[in-house]
Amino acid sequence: MGMYLNLSIKEVIQKFPQIEKILNEYEIACGTCTMGLCLLKDILEIHKLPPAESKILMERIGRVITKGPEENLEEKKILSRPRPNVCSPAMKILVAEHNWIKKWLALIPEVITYITLNPPEKRDLILAGVDFIRNYADKFHHAKEEEILFKYFSPELEILKVMKEDHTTARILRQAILDSLDQDDEHGLSTNLQAYQQLLSQHIKKEDEVLFPWLEKQLSPGQLSDLFSKFQEVELPADFHPQDYENFIQNLEEKLKGLGLMANTLKAR
Numbered sequence: 001m002g003m004y005l006n007l008s009i010k011e012v013i014q015k016f017p018q019i020e021k022i023l024n025e026y027e028i029a030c031g032t033c034t035m036g037l038c039l040l041k042d043i044l045e046i047h048k049l050p051p052a053e054s055k056i057l058m059e060r061i062g063r064v065i066t067k068g069p070e071e072n073l074e075e076k077k078i079l080s081r082p083r084p085n086v087c088s089p090a091m092k093i094l095v096a097e098h099n100w101i102k103k104w105l106a107l108i109p110e111v112i113t114y115i116t117l118n119p120p121e122k123r124d125l126i127l128a129g130v131d132f133i134r135n136y137a138d139k140f141h142h143a144k145e146e147e148i149l150f151k152y153f154s155p156e157l158e159i160l161k162v163m164k165e166d167h168t169t170a171r172i173l174r175q176a177i178l179d180s181l182d183q184d185d186e187h188g189l190s191t192n193l194q195a196y197q198q199l200l201s202q203h204i205k206k207e208d209e210v211l212f213p214w215l216e217k218q219l220s221p222g223q224l225s226d227l228f229s230k231f232q233e234v235e236l237p238a239d240f241h242p243q244d245y246e247n248f249i250q251n252l253e254e255k256l257k258g259l260g261l262m263a264n265t266l267k268a269r
């Protein structure tokens, strides 16, 4: 068992596919992670479970690895447990920004329908969406994570590498959205928008529910207050106003809602 703790989760799951199923029962969705580079021991540490659950999880993983009988364990079903929340003002800033990004992500299916029905408006709407992605989601939000928050930790931490890799993939998809718009490639545009939506939705879920609560616990009260100050002191370009982007999302939501295109989104929430 010891040697497997230092293997990446992808390698562990490749060797023992049953472990992915067990982790899923504990709402640890590492099997679907974009990279799977995190070590098994780090995953168990980051997804801090209550001691009793953690002990049973370790026993179950150990039994799969040593090919012991899984059924003998008393525990079978895990009751859904409340997701950890962040409580420091610094982390709350990031979560609040996520909420605006999530609103945009939730609108993407309706945006795709809207531009199909209103081709003359396609270019302006997609360019506005890409502007939100570039300036709000990336330069304003991801930059805070990469250039401030992550700097408090070792760059060798696998979970941070995974998060940065997601940011890089998001930038590649942003360019792909623009390229398909320029080439008037309807199918490519819709595929790239959906890929962006899927990537960022999963990324934000990982940050909100796992990474941020865990990072927050690693920082001292002094560091958290320092982090908050640094977030507040970020120098923004003179022509950048976060409120403009939040208004853009708010107005788009109202517009699509008014057209009855929001039904699917609202049902999914």
Ligand SMILES: [Fe+2]
Binding pocket: 142, 145, 163, 167, 203, 207
């Ligand atoms: Fe991120």
Ligand SMILES: [Fe+2]
Binding pocket: 094, 098, 141, 142, 145, 204, 207
């Ligand atoms: Fe984020």
